[in-house]
Amino acid sequence: MPFNSLRAFLETCEVEGQLVRIKEKVKPEPDIRAAACAAAKMAAGPVLLFEKIEGYSDKQVAMNIHGSFQNHALMLDLPKETSVKAQFQELVERWDRYPIPPKRVNDAPFKEVIIDRNPSLYRELPLFRVNPMDGGFYLSKACVVSRDPETGEDQNLGMYRMQVKDHDRIGIQAAAQHDIAIHLRKAEELDIPLRVAIVVSNEPVTSLIASTPLHYHQDEYSMIGAIRGEPADIIASERGNLDVPAGAEVVIEGEIIPRKRFVEGPFVEYTGYYSSSMIQAEVQVDLISRRRDPIIFENLYSGLPWTEMDYMMAMSTSVAPFKQMKPEFPELQAINAMYCHGYVTIISSKMRFGGFAKTLAMRLLTTPHGIVYPKFIIVVDDDIDPFDLQQVMWAISVRFRPERDLVLIPNAPGSTVDPAHLVRGITTKTIIDATKPVFPDIPLADASIVNMPPETAFWTEEILKRRK
């Protein structure tokens, strides 16, 4: 059964041994970030629920919700040991169920407490600093809802870093390539505020899709329905005609102040490096609605990779380009773009003819996500699981011929937050063709590959039985 709230997901995690409760009192800093870092680094990293936080008697914090492929599988209602490749294939299939439109409900637990005078983020949320040199306390996993201010259409649900700066002020990173920046630009051209609802602590598919780069006109709620296999429950915001997930813990409403920018950052990005301080947009908060205490505040630890952020983004950066390339290239098997949002991407495919690996790599570079992010693309044959790095490294070891299979494309578009840049936003795209040469290319001389013994699968079962 899909989950209707973060709480429902926590229950399943507990049953499955993927939840650890921290019942002792912890300090907001450094305990929460250090424990979240530890959970993300361990094998099968569990969800953490901090039940007592110094200074916040009636608030709890949940961390590492997406922070392992076991948690990721549970989110998709799959057995927790489901392989990464199988989770990828499951998402590829569910993607095609789009759209499953959301279901409107009349009441929601977060409508129980409504604060519409002097709302204070410091009072309502157990804030903590995610990394030591961050510019403040961040909401690093909240989802933001907005609409095109001119037409009232094209509602968007996105995840952007947000810095709490005062009782009722939050900085928001509305980077130009994101959908909310289109809404903000229109509002600012018209010199009107942009109404937003900031939704804190959601069931995990909501966060997954909010952080997936869908097309501008695609509806995130209908994609959440497609991935869940069941409509998402939504309810109207108190002000401004926005739809918010009904299972949320806290909803913060307000408007982005038009045509003004304020000091924001730094904050640790997905690269594992601090981004620099800039002046960014800011939300004036006018209303907070929430569940009765103790609320559960879910936040994201983004530190030295791998962390929860890498697990959360792993599939969205892999499935989206795969779906975009597959219609033209049915030979395609899978794409693994889970290293720093796809800076390193591995494509697995059957080969149509000699040189085809280069065609695939260049096509990746013309997908919406591929234009900027990938700078190191490895292409492997269909006998290689691109999610199994032992296999990928073997393919490079024995099938890559540097004099023929290395392509460098200098002065190409690159990520603006890549710490290795010489010119910000410019990179060299590298293609490594680690496929076997096929006609009309010259086949490898004297290359007779060995197969696994056919009885291996039988013996795997036998060994596992005896091991239990």
Place this chain on the structure above:
Amino acid sequence: MICPRCDFLEAYKVFEAEDRSWEIYRCPRCNFNWRSTEGQELTDAKQYNPRFKLSEKQIQDMAPKPPVPPLRKTENSGVRERKLTYRT
């Protein structure tokens, strides 16, 4: 109160825990927020990592993200634009 990050002198206490276990301070110039219990390398302006200090000039020179677009011209603004067919 001095801001540990930008040395602005008008930082102030903005919130206090119910049980008084800590206070939160904010700087109205650089928006830095900090908790009294975070350790001197974060709360003391002299010990704050120089790599992350912000000067008034740095703040003034910061690039806006995203850039602020030009206002749309309305019909009543008295401004008319023509497309030229000939340029020198």
